[in-house]
Amino acid sequence: MLKTRLTAIVFMFMSISCVAQEILLDDFSSGVLDPTLWIQLDTNVTDDGPKPWGPGVFDASSGELNLRTTGVVPATPGRFEPENGGFLAAGWLASAVDPTxxxxxLRAKMRIDTPVAASLNLRSDLTTFSSYNFNLNADDGIFRIVRFENGAGQLLGELPGVTLSQGEDWWVEATSIGNQHSMKVWQVGSAEPDQPQLTVTDDTFSQGMLGLGAGLSAGDMDTMVNATFDDVTFIVPEPHSAAIILSGIFAIGLAVRRR
Structure with a gap:
């Protein structure tokens, strides 16, 4: 009888622990970037007006979100300058106040049509250019996880054996849970990998906003910024249910031993 009860509890644990909540943030089917849902960051405009290659454009009229500059952005060889690299970002407003x-x-379909970088950003602070950036760079074809702190980038890892080219559509999953950060990518139309292809450890940031971004990286050539995002979702893990049930199994086991 006891064995049957334990088996039932373990089965319940396995069923519940696999459940995760997927939230559709935006599929841009409305044709606009809703200002009640997203905040825009455009470094191509200053207090004195647009820069020569600005302003940045946040265009969802096609049913996808296209981030682009209106002109060619000059390169910044050897370094990344977020305020001078044509950088644009859209931040999910709810994530500024909800630690969930x-x-x-964060998952999205992405495409880059010029030799620049685009990214899914986790735990962002838009005011200080700080975040975990899960980068796709169409200039060198490399996927990376980069930590930006006050605009200074620190490479945390590069994904081996997978490259992208301009104009290709890719699914990208960027995950941060605790101090573990992982990236899973696959080209649209190909099979989804079972596991992330890149995982790194870093505990610099514990919370912040979700975001979508695009701009020049260090070493990129003079070019316009042009990157597109669609079908943006956020998957919330369910660790609490699993922990509670595991505690219950442990308690039952102790009770059995005492008998």
Whole structure:
């Protein structure tokens, strides 16, 4: 009888622990970037007006979100300058106040049409250019996880054996749970990998906003910024249910031994 009860509890644990909540943030089907849902960061405009290659454009009229500059952005060889690299970002407003969005998986379909970088950003602070950036760079074809702190980038890892080219559509999953950060990518139309291809450890940031971004990286050539995002979702893990049930199994086991 006891064995049957334990088996039932373990089965319940397995069923519940696999459940995760997937939230559709935006599929841009409205044709606009809703200002009640997203905040825009455009470094191509200053207090004195647009820069020569600005302003930045946040265009969802096609049913996808296209981030682009209106002119060619001059390169900044050897270094990344977020304020001078044509950088644009859209931040999910709810994540600024709800810590639920600080642990989980941000997923989107992405395409880059010029030799620049685009990224899914986790735990961002838009005012200081700080975040975990899960980068796709169409200039060198490399996927990376980079930590930006006050605009200074620190490479945390590069994904081996997978490269991208301009104009390709890719699914990208960026995950931060605790101090573990992982990236899973696959080209649209190909099979989804079972596991992330890149995982790194870093505990610099514990919370912040979700975001979508695009701009020049260090070493990129003079070019316009042009990157597109669609079908943006956030997957919330369910660790609490699993922990509670595991505690219950442990307690039952102790009770059995005492008998």
């Amino acid at each position: 969005f600080s642990n989980g998986t």
